[in-house]
Amino acid sequence: MKIDVIGDIHGCIEELHMLFQKLGYHYQNGAYVHPNDRIPVFVGDLTDRGPNSIAVIQLVYRMVIEEQKAKYVPGNHCNKLYRFFLGNNVQQKHGLETTVAEYEVLSTREQKIIRKQFMTLYDKAPLYLEIPEVSAVIAHAGIKEAYIGRSDKKVKSFVLYGDVTGATHPDGRPIRRDWAKHYKGSHWIVYGHTPVKEARIINKTINIDTGCVFGNALTAFQLPEEKTVAVESKQPLVEEKFNSFD
Numbered sequence: 188m189k190i191d192v193i194g195d196i197h198g199c200i201e202e203l204h205m206l207f208q209k210l211g212y213h214y215q216n217g218a219y220v221h222p223n224d225r226i227p228v229f230v231g232d233l234t235d236r237g238p239n240s241i242a243v244i245q246l247v248y249r250m251v252i253e254e255q256k257a258k259y260v261p262g263n264h265c266n267k268l269y270r271f272f273l274g275n276n277v278q279q280k281h282g283l284e285t286t287v288a289e290y291e292v293l294s295t296r297e298q299k300i301i302r303k304q305f306m307t308l309y310d311k312a313p314l315y316l317e318i319p320e321v322s323a324v325i326a327h328a329g330i331k332e333a334y335i336g337r338s339d340k341k342v343k344s345f346v347l348y349g350d351v352t353g354a355t356h357p358d359g360r361p362i363r364r365d366w367a368k369h370y371k372g373s374h375w376i377v378y379g380h381t382p383v384k385e386a387r388i389i390n391k392t393i394n395i396d397t398g399c400v401f402g403n404a405l406t407a408f409q410l411p412e413e414k415t416v417a418v419e420s421k422q423p424l425v426e427e428k429f430n431s432f433d
């Protein structure tokens with residue numbers, strides 16, 4: 188099995204189309220397929236902040252659920268959108284407001300379809316994916332070695348939000364521990380969640396959230412090749428969104 192893990196899309200459908208083309212996929216029947224049967228794996232955070240969140244949901248649903256030619260793990264933004272669709276009282280900020288705005292201009296019939304598609308996608312998704320064929324674990328915000336195989340509350344929070352302390356920086360960003368620095372495992376941990384200017388490899392972990400929605404790039408990580416492929420973002424650059432640990 189050969190896989191292409193795709194970083195946080197956040198509604199950037201145009202860049203997603205460009206990335207699939209660059210990776211050698213062909214568009215047929217409303218889905219991307221690879222001539223050598225490579226499997227795309229979406230690392231979560233499909234929606235929010237970017238221009239076309241609904242279109243991203245439709246494409247990912249088509250590929251993962253209907254065609255069953257791709258895989259998906261949820262991100263924290265997916266979790267929040269799911270809770271919105273459940274009817275929970277979630278705050279419409281940090282990007283959710285853009286997805287809700289797109290959703291609200293749809294007809295009642297279209298809304299019903301999109302809500303059902305997204306909820307099905309989320310309900311069927313594993314918290315994280317273990318892919319032994321390429322010796323990899325895919326989790327939105329990463330995963331500690333000791334958590335692999337577990338799916339309790341602590342693990343759920345880690346894979347969605349990362350290794351947060353609960354405290355925040357003066358500007359409101361959460362203070363995160365750098366779990367990747369302490370990772371000693373032998374399989375790849377492929378994740379996104381925290382925007383970085385370049386895919387960041389530490390030990391056998393790789394962060395492929397290169398902040399497409401903040402104007403940088405949309406990145407894929409190919410296994411077993413261990414190669415990154417990226418396309419430039421078409422969104423305006425928001426420099427302060429890019430974190431540095433070093």
Ligand SMILES: [Mn+2]
Pocket residue numbers: 195232262263264327379380381
């Ligand atoms: Mn995220």
